[in-house]
Amino acid sequence: MIQEEIIQIVSNKLKLIRIENEYTQEKMAEILGVSKKTLVQIEKGRNDASWTLVVATCALFRESDTLTSILGEDPLEVIETIAHERINMQPDKTFGGKIWWKEVAKSTSYRLQQNVISQHYRILDDENYRWFSSFSKEEAEQRLKELEHNK
Numbered sequence: 001m002i003q004e005e006i007i008q009i010v011s012n013k014l015k016l017i018r019i020e021n022e023y024t025q026e027k028m029a030e031i032l033g034v035s036k037k038t039l040v041q042i043e044k045g046r047n048d049a050s051w052t053l054v055v056a057t058c059a060l061f062r063e064s065d066t067l068t069s070i071l072g073e074d075p076l077e078v079i080e081t082i083a084h085e086r087i088n089m090q091p092d093k094t095f096g097g098k099i100w101w102k103e104v105a106k107s108t109s110y111r112l113q114q115n116v117i118s119q120h121y122r123i124l125d126d127e128n129y130r131w132f133s134s135f136s137k138e139e140a141e142q143r144l145k146e147l148e149h150n151k
Contacts, residue, residue, distance in 0.1 A: 003051060003082050009070055010054045015043040016066045017057065032056055055079055072100040072117045081120050081133045096128040105141065107148040112140055123147060 018028040018039075029039040032053060041047040049057070058075040061067055067075045073095060097103075101113040104121065110131070114121050121140035123132040132143045 006071075006079070006082060007048050007051060007054050010057055010067075011042050011048040012045070013066050013070060014039070014049060014057065017061050017064050018043075020064055020066050021061065031060060055083075068100075070117065072115045073097075077122070077130075077133060078115070078118045078120060081118075081135060085134070094122075094124060094128050094130050096124065097122075104137070105144060107144060109151050110144055110147050112144050 018025070021028075023031065025036050025039055025043070029036040032039070033056065034053060038047070042049050042053075058067060058071070058079045062075050064075075071078045097113045100115055100117060101122075102116055103111055104114050105112040110123050110125055112121060112123055114137075120133060120135045121137055122130050122134075123140060123144055124130055131147060132140060134140050134143075
């Protein structure tokens with residue numbers, strides 16, 4: 001996925017996210033920091049949301065069933081990976097990828113997974129801490145080798 005795809009996807013689902021949370025257009029616009037007119041234009045498909053609005057939506061509604069159904073269990077991880085092109089980070093705890101992920105490779109201490117919705121890759125350790133995310137399989141496989149070598 002690329003930024004433009006995410007913008008299109010979230011723009012098309014913004015009304016569902018609002019309805020799922022039982023917000024009026026006025027309240028949703030207030031929460032997202034846009035005018036009601038802007039929100040209406042996006043909901044009617046006349047305009048797309050800006051990248052900033054998409055990021056805010058994913059951050060503020062990361063638990064939304066609508067968002068998780070289109071971006072997977074952690075919409076912010078997808079957004080961060082797109083924004084930075086990869087995430088090479090201090091490990092953070094995940095649920096281990098039982099629903100939204102397929103295992104691509106496994107080493108002694110780490111496993112490489114691919115998100116079935118966004119198609120991005122991540123590396124988890126045996127305790128389900130995420131060490132790396134990228135849309136590049138080659139980059140993820142290389143990082144898996146480096147992590148295992150440095151273990």
